[in-house]
Amino acid sequence: MNTTHRNREPRIAIVGGGIGGLVLAGMLHRYGITATVYERDTGLAAREQGGTLDLHPESGQRALDELGLADAFRTEARPEGENLRILDPAGRTLGHHAPEPGSGTRPEIDRGVLRKLLMTRVPDTAMSWGRHLTGVEELPGGGYRLVFADGSRVDCDLLIGADGGHSHIRPLLTDARPAHLAAYLQLTITDADQRRPRTADFVGPGSLMALGNNLNLGAQRSGDGTIRVSVTVRADDGWLRRQRFGNTDWAWTVARLHDLFADWDPGLTELIDACDAGSLVGRNIEAMPVGTRWPSRPHVTLLGDAAHLMPPVGEGANQAMLDGVLLAGAIAESGDDLVAAVAAYETEMFDRAETIGADSAQMESMGLAPDAAERMAAFFGQAVSRAR
Numbered sequence: 001m002n003t004t005h006r007n008r009e010p011r012i013a014i015v016g017g018g019i020g021g022l023v024l025a026g027m028l029h030r031y032g033i034t035a036t037v038y039e040r041d042t043g044l045a046a047r048e049q050g051g052t053l054d055l056h057p058e059s060g061q062r063a064l065d066e067l068g069l070a071d072a073f074r075t076e077a078r079p080e081g082e083n084l085r086i087l088d089p090a091g092r093t094l095g096h097h098a099p100e101p102g103s104g105t106r107p108e109i110d111r112g113v114l115r116k117l118l119m120t121r122v123p124d125t126a127m128s129w130g131r132h133l134t135g136v137e138e139l140p141g142g143g144y145r146l147v148f149a150d151g152s153r154v155d156c157d158l159l160i161g162a163d164g165g166h167s168h169i170r171p172l173l174t175d176a177r178p179a180h181l182a183a184y185l186q187l188t189i190t191d192a193d194q195r196r197p198r199t200a201d202f203v204g205p206g207s208l209m210a211l212g213n214n215l216n217l218g219a220q221r222s223g224d225g226t227i228r229v230s231v232t233v234r235a236d237d238g239w240l241r242r243q244r245f246g247n248t249d250w251a252w253t254v255a256r257l258h259d260l261f262a263d264w265d266p267g268l269t270e271l272i273d274a275c276d277a278g279s280l281v282g283r284n285i286e287a288m289p290v291g292t293r294w295p296s297r298p299h300v301t302l303l304g305d306a307a308h309l310m311p312p313v314g315e316g317a318n319q320a321m322l323d324g325v326l327l328a329g330a331i332a333e334s335g336d337d338l339v340a341a342v343a344a345y346e347t348e349m350f351d352r353a354e355t356i357g358a359d360s361a362q363m364e365s366m367g368l369a370p371d372a373a374e375r376m377a378a379f380f381g382q383a384v385s386r387a388r
């Protein structure tokens, strides 16, 4: 039994109001448990939310169901977003996953729309916006003191790090760090159907991936009429900086992007020309070592990318959402024994993250292999026939 907060409600602090942190906060509220989310952004509109996510029945959709958001999700989700075409660098379509209307299981939803839905389950009083955590101090009697960039301080009995891949809380539990995998560039085509109808038609209602030669050129439609074009390159962590891609001399950046795809079919590389001038955002893709775990400690745990950052192949947000459901359930079931709740949650999470992290690593490596298009088309072909 945890005795540190026997005579009062435990103070639960969630650092990070991303997808995982909001699911956890919403679920705790549903169980009647008070918690506060400390989020560095000043509000949901503070930054661009990024592309779309396909939510899986056993994880992301389960979380929405448990939050009472299943109907709202069905209204907002785009089943046609599951449509996926796989091409090789010569522009040949090697695979086409196009579920019959009503038969798909993983509809897409825009990330911003999803966060807005989740916010409807978190009371205003539980959100503390504009709180950028910069330090954590251990309290002598157990628990932690959080220190924020604005100089404010908050004490808590249970600290949950839901603060993403570069978590400030993770070092309290493990020395493991994310490792570099690839460089990633994202560009946008706004109002694609009106402004770039040929490109919009080529991309179709969902997404396409053209793969080969350690490169990946992707395009994905969002619900707001935007198409996001992505370029993934198997390269070291200094590559992006050395390329000096930028938004000031757009013609130069476009020419350098074309250099990457010099021998690719022009029908594919036209995607680059269609992108909005100045829309490039570059980042490195990283992942935590598969199988990362730590000896459970009272008063602190992690969820989502903070715990198990995975390559972006379609599981990270789903697993963060499931973490939120399961951690809230463990807290609710264990009465005031938060130590037992954390240990029970972590036992399941470590095993699940190891299995899914290994699958994701395999998928990421397949996506950047020399014969990636053939392998990916075969994989999706099998997945489609297994689902039938």
Ligand SMILES: Cc1cc2nc3c(=O)[nH]c(=O)nc-3n(C[C@H](O)[C@H](O)[C@H](O)COP(=O)(O)OP(=O)(O)OC[C@H]3O[C@@H](n4cnc5c(N)ncnc54)[C@H](O)[C@@H]3O)c2cc1C
Pocket: 015, 016, 017, 018, 019, 020, 021, 038, 039, 040, 041, 052, 053, 054, 131, 132, 133, 134, 162, 163, 164, 165, 168, 184, 303, 304, 305, 306, 312, 313, 314, 315, 316, 317, 318, 319, 320
């Ligand atoms: C290009 C790309 C495509 C992806 N596609 C998919 C996909 O299709 N499907 C899928 O399931 N996953 C996908 N992912 C992964 C997914 O985005 C993440 O796994 C998911 O967002 C993790 O949720 P989270 O809540 O753990 O972290 P985040 O969503 O990163 O949220 C962390 C929150 O913590 C806040 N924060 C960070 N530091 C601090 C601090 N010091 N103080 C206070 N607040 C802080 C941040 O502002 C943020 O709001 C993709 C990732 C990338 C990069």
